[in-house]
Amino acid sequence: MPRNRQDVDRDVKIAEIRRAAVGILRDGGPAALSHSAVAKRLGLARTAIYWYFPTKDDLFVAALADVYAEDLGTPPEDNRLMTRLRWAVERLTALQPLTHAMHERAKHSQAAADLEAGFQEAMTSRLRTLLAPHVEPGRLDLVTAAIVVFVEGLLVQPRSAQEREDLLHFLVTELTREPADPA
Template identity: 35%
Template sequence: MPRNRRPQDREEKRAEIVDAATALFVDAGFDGTPLSRIAQSAGVTPNTIYWYFSDKDELLVAALTEITATALTRFAGLEVTSPQERLTWVVTELERYHRLVDTVHARAAVSIPIDEWHNGFHAMADALVAEELRRVGVAEERIAARTKVVVFAVEGMLTHPQSAAEKAAIVDALFD
């Protein structure tokens, strides 16, 4: 049952719903999380969610956007300087969200908002990888192809879990 609370700012309530959805999506997966459970966790009625989001896909995009913004902030503050350490951090970070990675890839074909988010995420990831490759001196004419190789390798490591040693070997090979 929704809890009685003081009147709340719309953005504050939206953030509470996104936080509840994020935690549940990470723990139980997108398909294993009904809107009623998100509503219960956020302390609202299921209909209240529709005041903020048109559907569950839009709520997932909001959760993914928040996760990405938080991760980018943490990435920017990393003390590690080698591209290998930075890429290993990214893979480790994304592994926490493996259920959402799988969901995005599955739903991008059937959901316009998720497909748009996915395309934007890849554009941002490609730009970050290209920047790292430039930092280590990869020739400009090779940046586009090497960027794709790195992104494909990361997606492969997320889809097919590797041991820490295997991940380290893959990441080192990407920057040889």
């Protein structure tokens, strides 16, 4: 066992803490994530976690960034518009409690605000790229924005997977002016 933190590679320790934080976030949500919970899971002193992540928001943002990367990083190989959109909406639906927590923390935390802005930018860029072959160039930004707003609203309303699918299918058909891919 290392005698002090100089004996431990910083990147290795950060990765270990982040993995533990992701596990806690997935198991218990944002309320369960704390420096103490991570320290307990890893068998470390709580102050050791503060050394790498000075605030709870720093810890939360790092863990949530990893969750987003894991859950949204690899879309299906099927490049059909509806397949990809359906996949994204279902993933985002599952992540909604964490996304909501990020949004609330972004009001008071620059780290959370930066993650939220980066997440929005990345998702909008991916959507724009996905829509480009299906939408006239002059309408692309407007259609992209409309779908983002629609999906954000869809995520906060309690709807079944089938209802989300039906509404998304309708929206895509209307905005792209071409038939959406079948399920």
